[in-house]
Amino acid sequence: TEETLVLVKPDGVARGLTGAILARIEAKGYALVDIRLVEPDRDRLAAHYAEHEGKPFYEPLLEFMMSGPAVAIRLAGNRVIEGFRSLAGTTDPTTAAPGTIRGDYGRDWGLAVQQNLVHGSDSSESAARELGIWFG
Ligand code: GTP
Ligand code: MG
DSSP states (O other): OOEEEEEEEEHHHHHTTTTHHHHHHHTOOOOOEEEEEEEHHHHHHHHEEEGGGSSSSSHHHHHHHHOOOEEEEEEEEETTHHHHHHHHOOOHHHHTTBBBBBHHOOOOOOSOOEEEEEEEEHHHOOOOOOOOHHOO
């Protein structure tokens, strides 16, 4: 088994989609190991998004992520890193496949950053690092 870090981003919490997103995760059969409401601050976000520093969407991304509470989830299951990314859909919510979280609930709002509802770690190294940031 393995673990991943999932975030319901501030747009998902603000839109009241936390329950719907959790229902999809549970229906898929992954195990909730830990879950908490977080108020993302700049220090944690800078660590979390270090790979994107300097990109044009970096500052808007941090501002968006600090715009309200998020839900951090420690999620476990066989191949859960790959499996949750599949459940989430591709980054751009306009073209994410219907049936995915981003494809069903997200779209482009004309803002500087893609508001795409969820985050999921993209590798076992990222998962270990990000779980340390949000649950350490
Ligand atoms: P996460 O699970 O949130 O990490 O999404 P991802 O792995 O699908 O995307 P990535 O790590 O490349 O980017 C992190 C976040 O930055 C995305 O989820 C978007 O919110 C935002 N983002 C990434 N690429 C772009 C882009 O090209 N344009 C804009 N406007 N936002 C982007
Ligand atoms: Mg990513």
